[in-house]
Amino acid sequence: MATIAQARPAGPTAASERALGPDLARGFMLLFIALANSHYFLRGDVVRGGFPMDGSWLDSAVTWLIATFVDGRAFPMFGLLFGYGVAQLVRRNEALGPRGVRRLLWRRSLVLIVVGFLHAMLLFVGDILAAYGVLLLLGAWTVRWRARWLVLPAAAFFALLMLPSADSLSISTDPPDASMLPPDLAGMVSERIVVQPLVMLGGPIGFACPFLVGLLAGRARVLERPAEHRRLLTVTAVVGLTVAVLGAQPVALMLAGVTDVPSASTLELIGPLHDWSGVLGGFGYAALITLVAARLTGRTGRVTEAIRATGQRSMTCYLLQSVVWVAVFTPFLLDLSGTLTVAGTALLATATWAATVVVADQLRRRGRRGPFEVLVRRVTYGRR
Template sequence: MLLLIALAHAPLYLYASDPGIMHRVEGITFFDQAVNFFGQFVIDNRARAMFAVLFGYGLVLAFKSQLAKGISEKKAVKTIRRRSWYLILFGMLLAVVIGGQDILMAYGVAGLLVSWVLTRTNKTLIRTFIWITVFYVLITPLFWGFTILESGSYGFAPEVSATDTYFSTAVLKLITTPFIPIFIHMMFPVLPSVLLGIWIARYELLTKPEQHLGRMRRITIAGLIVSLLGAIPLSLIGNVWNPSYFTAGLVNGLHIITGIAGGLAYAMLFGIIGAKIKEPGRLTSSLMAVGKRSLTFYVFNEALLVVLLSPVALNLGGQIGNGLAALIAVGIWVLSVVLATVLEKKNKVGPLEALMRKLVYRNK
């Protein structure tokens, strides 16, 4: 998950490159083009959806953990909401102080919006999912259609520029940060994926995958097919066809909507892989170590992307293409794996996980 997010965010700092398709910059070399193609099919609007699925799953685990301690449902939901507020605060600090690309605020808002579902029946959960998903299916393509039509281009230029300073960036982020989660929830269907995560958590598909392998395989196959088919039209723009800007926006909306299925499929696929691993080896144990400290290393990855690529720091984003940016993202993630392994061997939790627990449970 963290690797895919780093790969998705790295191109956002390449301000010297010409816009490509949507949020990807134009590929110059064959490697650049291959990275873009891979990103359109595997990463874009899929990594975010997988994060949302896992976030929803985590809400159920946290809720059940509270109930197991004898805490009432009302107080358990209150704890979930408190954690969501702190996620929003962490996201604000990441965006303003560090200058990173944030999604924590959006998931914090999602936690506040869906926490009430945790105490309701599956029937209510499914009905809520259907209504919200239908809304996004109808609205998202149109929203993007008009957005691309208004922009007059198939792609968006990166929001950073060579003249950015740390101070100017911080001030701008301070002004715009309250609107970031609103923008994300308007433009991207985060809530359906979170609700899907809650649904699969109630059946313990990821925590007890060996009992559900048949169902998980079917979900994985169906999700991957929908995801791949939904990515094909976008991948053809600028290469095989040149549709109107409004049509291109509709196609991007389709890409986003089908990413919900892709994110769910990724979560199921990794669950299947996990069920097959009886004795975790060194690599698997290291990946598990990162997962246990995902909040810490999400922020760590974003901070390093800023340090290496942003014009307010080392400014590599103004000198390289998206191929090299992808390699830098992979390198940052590998460093995260190494550091997480060291923390695991020392039996230390991630510093942000420790801080979050202290803040959320300070009165317990």
């Protein structure tokens, strides 16, 4: 057998060996990422939670749907899947030893930080890739912790979300600023160079709990072996999604204009309620899609395979979404942030996601990975 010093990284899991559940979850939930990101570009006389409050009844209905099922629910699921993927990488490369594995993870974190930084500066200041990179840079030290030492910080970070706060995005009254809608190229750089580090360094606080839970789930191979964990997945799906839907209602009904805006002290409670219930909703979505995938395994159709291909190329498809946001919303390009409604933007987001599904499926048919997946693998493993 090769010694640790001689061992080489095992490389990424072959496409034929990948479990359907995680890839299907990533691919489908990129639709929710598009819906969650795009409405924050909209302008209006009164904006709350990223939604203009002066729209039609259809806009109000779409606002309720997004606030209930999308905002604050999709990103925790991706955080969980990120941690899950890290656990898989660690398991495949145990022969490298603790230091070798950490170096592998740090190389991956470096490419995420660099790509994320460029993404934020050139396309979308709300980038999450750099935040994942910072999280992995620190999280590389936790991958060999015992389960109880992962549960404790996960619970602590979850508890932080429950504290009363007026800083929740779901209740913010801030309209899109110059970092989101730069007036020109110079303004884009000068504004985003200030905001991007805050997003990059603050993001890991919100993603830490899902990441650590993902590490635990990855060790147990919960999403890869759903038959062995059916009860856990079922309970997680039912409880997580029920709590997420109910916990979203105070904010969702307010944003939809069904209820009045409450007092400041009440806002400081319902904003965090929306956020922490969304973390459980993210877990619920991952569990639900894994259960669906278990039924589809071995008899997937063209649509399922296309969404699966999207999940396998999730980084490339995520970045492609930002190209659309730049073209449509940037003031010195199409400048439609004051023209599109909430419903129109949701339609644009859905069409954008569908287009990336087509692109990913074409790459799959040609036997090609996404270009950014190739980049990450090349930097992480030193080969394609």
